[in-house]
Amino acid sequence: MTMAAPVERGFSEAARNRRVVGIADMVISSDERDHVITYALGSCLGVCVWDPVVKVGGLLHFMLPQAAMSPAKAAENPLVFADTGIPKLFLGSYALGAKKERMVVVVAGGATFNGKEDDDMAIGPRNVAMLRKLMWKNGVLLKKHELGGNEPRNMSLDIATGEVTVGFGGRARILWEGSAT
Numbered sequence: 001m002t003m004a005a006p007v008e009r010g011f012s013e014a015a016r017n018r019r020v021v022g023i024a025d026m027v028i029s030s031d032e033r034d035h036v037i038t039y040a041l042g043s044c045l046g047v048c049v050w051d052p053v054v055k056v057g058g059l060l061h062f063m064l065p066q067a068a069m070s071p072a073k074a075a076e077n078p079l080v081f082a083d084t085g086i087p088k089l090f091l092g093s094y095a096l097g098a099k100k101e102r103m104v105v106v107v108a109g110g111a112t113f114n115g116k117e118d119d120d121m122a123i124g125p126r127n128v129a130m131l132r133k134l135m136w137k138n139g140v141l142l143k144k145h146e147l148g149g150n151e152p153r154n155m156s157l158d159i160a161t162g163e164v165t166v167g168f169g170g171r172a173r174i175l176w177e178g179s180a181t
Contacts, residue, residue, distance in 0.1 A: 024080040028058035028092040032160035041109035043124035046155040048106045050162040051098035057159045060089040065130035082130040106164040108146040144176045
């Protein structure tokens with residue numbers, strides 16, 4: 001997990017920082033030059049949060065639904081799991097000034113590659129179910145989502161605007177347009 005310090009506004013596109021989020025990793029930033037991206041969200045989920053007032057955003061790429069699956073792995077890296085990684089994403093954002101009531105939450109991923117989304121062993125749908133449970137329990141609404149299916153996705157977040165883009169194989173589309181306020 002990395003956190004970036006705030007910077008002054010007004011920068012050229014050449015001054016943009018590309019911040020890559022690996023699997024079981026996250027980036028939280030208040031640097032408006034940052035463009036945060038993660039690759040190959042298959043059954044994993046990418047969770048973007050963004051506060052439009054303070055321009056704090058983050059992206060988490062988690063793999064599995066529950067830390068109870070492997071407590072030792074959860075102790076080593078809580079970002080592997082939804083139930084331990086998502087709270088870290090929100091708490092890290094709050095530490096940089098974000099407020100829960102202003103947060104925009106956008107998610108993507110949760111694909112199934114065996115063609116059986118109702119399979120109890122299908123990790124993608126289990127990740128989606130855990131995400132929804134955590135959001136409901138904490139009174140957080142998803143602004144937009146692209147979940148399920150059978151293709152992996154890339155996902156990016158522009159810290160300056162909150163724009164979230166998803167795509168794969170050279171195709172990309174804006175999932176949430178964000179705001180330049």
